[in-house]
Amino acid sequence: TLKELELQKNELEKLQLQQQQQIQTAVKGLFSLKVRQVAFSAALLVSGGEIIGPFNTDTNLIFKNVIENIGNAYNPQTGLFTAPVRGAYHFEFYIHGPGETSHGSGAALMKNEQLICIAYEQQTSLWVNSANGATLLLEVGDVVFLRQWKNTKIGDNNNNHNTFSGHLLFIM
Template structure:
């Protein structure tokens, strides 16, 4: 909404400037008005342009209107560019795992996500924030809407057996390549538009108990304008 206020203020300043120009022009004029046989008052009652000064005023009015129209177009175009630049910076998401995806492990009382025979992307299905619509909750994948430097963090929670290490279960992937693996981690990545980031559960591993405490977040730190 800010750019609309900028447009209104700009137009008001323009009108004030034009008003001052007209006033100073009238004050500075010292020559006679040669209206021939017509009085200048007849301009408003009889014939359009009958006064010699009327045509100049009409031309000035038309020129002023055309300039204002051009400036209005330029201001609208500028406002569009500002909106495009600022809107593109609003990229952020936060999602957690839906506990309903957990299933009971046979022979135990544990409700877990996994284990699987291969690495599986983790579907963080409960979305609290998704500015820019870059995050897909069905797949658990974030796709960069535009190039920039992004910050990602994830917190992994699971009940574990004796001797197990949580950081061997989850790893952060960028375009299919391993970036980090840890129970809690924050990374900064330079990404081009279309790059994808997701978390995957390592094959043979599982996440159990209180799955809603598993969090995946990310946001754009700043854009890279030459990468789009």
């Protein structure tokens, strides 16, 4: 009868809607799984040795030697990490430079244009090392990067003394 056909049609439409919702949920789950996999480590130089600085102004550092870049949120052309999802992220960095009376070695961890923390060391001879890190709540599109302080020197070579790393702890 016509009424039975109408009921069957309604049932079929419900099943199709449920199937579409299940597919959408599965796709979201796959996207969410992929986005949860965000981690990077990069060193300053791809090869060779170099003293960087001193500069007259604070200067953004570009870590060109990508060790890992899971999720591709770090850009080795700009030195910027861009948050792909809202979440808690942890960053750490290591700075190495020449010991000199007139110049220390230092850099700042920046979130957008906000200074978060610094690593700085100065001594009169040999080489200096400093490190720091922070956990940050980032919104989608927030950028995190390192900025070398003005009037400082950073030295690196094939041993990758200067590194910048970060990873997503959890989505919020």
